[in-house]
């Protein structure tokens with residue numbers, strides 16, 4: 001009991017450190033730098049154990065000095081991941097549109113993807129969310145167009161100048177086309193995964209965007225989020241997956257609740273025979 005009362009702060013410290021380290025591990029485990037971090041940690045552990053065991057003072061002193069420099073090195077190595085994590089922290093809503101507008105847009109988009117898939121026209125889309133895709137926009141042609149199935153079919157038609165590369169969609173509008181996305185160099189279970197799909201994986205590994213791919217070869221529809229590619233979706237599955245990403249359930253319920261409350265108030269007002277907003 002006495003031991004506990006004297007050392008409970010140490011327990012709290014261990015718990016905080018453990019949670020912190022686990023969160024860092026979660027953020028970085030799937031990233032390009034994860035292996036570098038693991039390698040560095042192992043090297044440090046081995047070197048410090050050897051220098052402690054054999055009492056190698058110079059090595060120990062050098063390790064101590066190098067650690068400070070390494071902190072800066074890690075910031076450089078993990079710069080993209082840190083940028084993403086910070087952007088996610090500060091992110092708010094992915095679209096600043098009403099539920100109905102989002103619904104309409106997703107409907108039109110699913111329609112376009114269905115047509116591209118049936119016609120076997122290869123396509124790659126990236127939906128911008130909290131992290132800006134401006135850098136990637138600069139690799140293609142900037143546009144500011146209303147999205148429609150006809151527009152998508154025209155852009156991705158193999159004979160057009162913009163068909164090569166990806167289309168960026170931001171705020172329900174087409175922000176650009178013919179954009180080159182970073183290709184993932186990760187080892188994939190399916191070795192036949194081509195460049196279009198790898199570009200979707202690469203971009204979603206680096207940013208929080210949602211990528212959609214239509215395969216030219218098979219007409220397969222895929223969605224990619226956080227570097228995870230979900231392949232071979234039917235049109236219906238695709239529609240549902242997009243809705244679950246962009247129209248989350250709680251949000252639906254929240255807005256439904258608000259609508260119900262307003263409808264209830266309107267009914268009460270009707271019954272009372274007066275207006276909600278008086279003249």
Ligand SMILES: Nc1ncnc2c1ncn2[C@@H]1O[C@H](COP(=O)(O)OP(=O)(O)OP(=O)(O)O)[C@@H](O)[C@H]1O
Nearest residue numbers: 122164165166180181194195196197199215216217
């Ligand atoms: N880095 C990239 N960024 C954007 N688009 C790319 C990129 N690399 C390739 N593409 C697009 O992918 C097309 C080639 O796709 P490829 O056949 O290698 O991929 P795939 O994943 O097998 O797709 P598909 O099933 O449609 O053939 C290119 O013509 C180009 O339009």
